Amino acid sequence: MSSSKGIGIGGGVGGPKTTAPVATELDKLSVEQLRAVKEQADLEVNLLQDSLNNIRTATARLDIASNALNDLSLRPQGKKMLVPLTASLYVPGTLDDADKVLVDVGTGYFIEKTMVEGKDYCERKINLLKSNYDQLLEVATKKKSIADEVGIVLQAKLRQLTPSQ
Numbered sequence: 001m002s003s004s005k006g007i008g009i010g011g012g013v014g015g016p017k018t019t020a021p022v023a024t025e026l027d028k029l030s031v032e033q034l035r036a037v038k039e040q041a042d043l044e045v046n047l048l049q050d051s052l053n054n055i056r057t058a059t060a061r062l063d064i065a066s067n068a069l070n071d072l073s074l075r076p077q078g079k080k081m082l083v084p085l086t087a088s089l090y091v092p093g094t095l096d097d098a099d100k101v102l103v104d105v106g107t108g109y110f111i112e113k114t115m116v117e118g119k120d121y122c123e124r125k126i127n128l129l130k131s132n133y134d135q136l137l138e139v140a141t142k143k144k145s146i147a148d149e150v151g152i153v154l155q156a157k158l159r160q161l162t163p164s165q
Contacts, residue, residue, distance in 0.1 A: 066123065072101070075095055080092065
């Protein structure tokens with residue numbers, strides 16, 4: 001059971017599919033309240049957009065890592081190569097064992113895995129990020145439509161308050 005307080009424009013996953021009740025509630029608000037709701041909705045949309053961008057970046061990095069693992073598995077043992085220490089610093093090295101890789105699992109922790117386990121880890125993380133992206137995109141779209149609807153109601157109220165000449 002859940003109770004709705006305020007105007008109930010959360011717009012989260014599983015929220016209302018129609019906006020008619022929301023519009024009715026918005027008509028009852030003052031201009032100041034509408035401005036506050038619009039500002040809050042815009043802030044939430046911006047935060048969600050930032051999160052979507054972060055997920056896209058993380059997915060792209062995992063795609064690069066997965067491709068690097070595929071490339072590494074094709075190289076012969078003893079092959080000379082450049083080893084990245086940072087994004088812009090590489091040192092010469094020799095491929096010792098292409099079947100064992102270190103996987104960065106976050107916050108400075110690395111786990112040694114086989115090549116197959118490393119590829120599987122990347123694929124699982126990519127699938128998880130894509131799933132999260134799709135869910136977040138749905139929420140962001142709903143929040144954006146709410147922000148737009150609040151903006152329309154706000155503009156209409158402001159026109160009503162402005163004396164026509």
